[in-house]
Amino acid sequence: MKKRQREVRLMRAGIQLAFFIAAPSLFSTAFAGIKSIFLAIAAGQPVEWNSFLTVTAVLLIFTCFFGRHFCGYACAFGAFGDVMYEGFAWVWTKCFHKKKKPALSEKMVHRLQKVKYIVLALILLSCLTGVYGKLTGTSPWDVFSMITAGRFPNSKYLAGIVILVLIMVGMCTQERFFCQFLCPMGAVFALLPVLPFARLHRQSDGCIPGCNACKQQCPVCLKLEESSLRSGECLACEACVGTCPKQNIHRWDRTLCKSLWLPVLGKALLFFLLGCWLGFCRFI
Secondary structure, three states, X not given: OHHHHXXXXXXHHHHHHHHHHHOOOHHHHHHHHHHHHHHHHHOOOOOOOOHXXXXXXXXXXXXXXXXXXXXXXXXXXXXXXXXXXXXXXXXXXXXXXXXXXXXXXXXXXXXXXXXXXXXXXXXXXXXXXXXXXXXXXXXXXXXXXXXXXXOOOOHHHHHHHHHHHHHHHHHHHOXXXXXXXXXXXXXXXXXXXXXXXXXXXXOHHHOOOOOOHHHHHOXXXXXXXXXXXXXXXXXXXXXXXXXXXXXXXXXXXXXXXXXXXXXXXXXXXXXXXXXXXXXXXXXX
């Protein structure tokens, strides 16, 4: 089981690194498409199709067919959060001799997961009311995109820098802090209908009584029951797949292919090819 967990972590880290290099600003680009719709409505203008909307549409369609694969493997901000959390967790356990990684209670996690919907609503409302144009420099993901592009933001982005630092503190204390609690694009993904064959399924009949290994490894504290498997909160990170001692957690692609890593690599390659076609993947 430990070998399989290590394989999943290494595979995921490798894919995340590749997309961090190839498409570090994809999150901002996709959300810009959604904002453009509401900004056009606020201005009383017809919504015109643009490159941002193309990227947004591809991400939404991809999510319907493959779940939140973008969140689990391709989002640079999510990958950054994983590095922050694992780095702090290492310091926490090795230097401070704590037995467990830092984490909020399950009850608190489930409550805070609703905050991202409020964040999404507030941003879209600010677009409709014309307030958004006055908030230049407050976006932490804009600051992050600038830094990954090799440009350090100036004093106009002070508020965004401060918010980014606060988010980084949160990333250290809870796995996928931003993705779960604050990400407006994550809220959009969570509201999407994921096709049944794209969801994870657990063959509970073969489970070890009282095991709960899958739940313990889940960054968003999902119980792998039929109701929660339909939850939009699943980040498609496949940590549960790697940790299940009985290998009872499956998706349609793993039913067709028994390999642990080949289906994930296939989806990552498809997404990368789409990125090359649409121009949101860069080469360094």
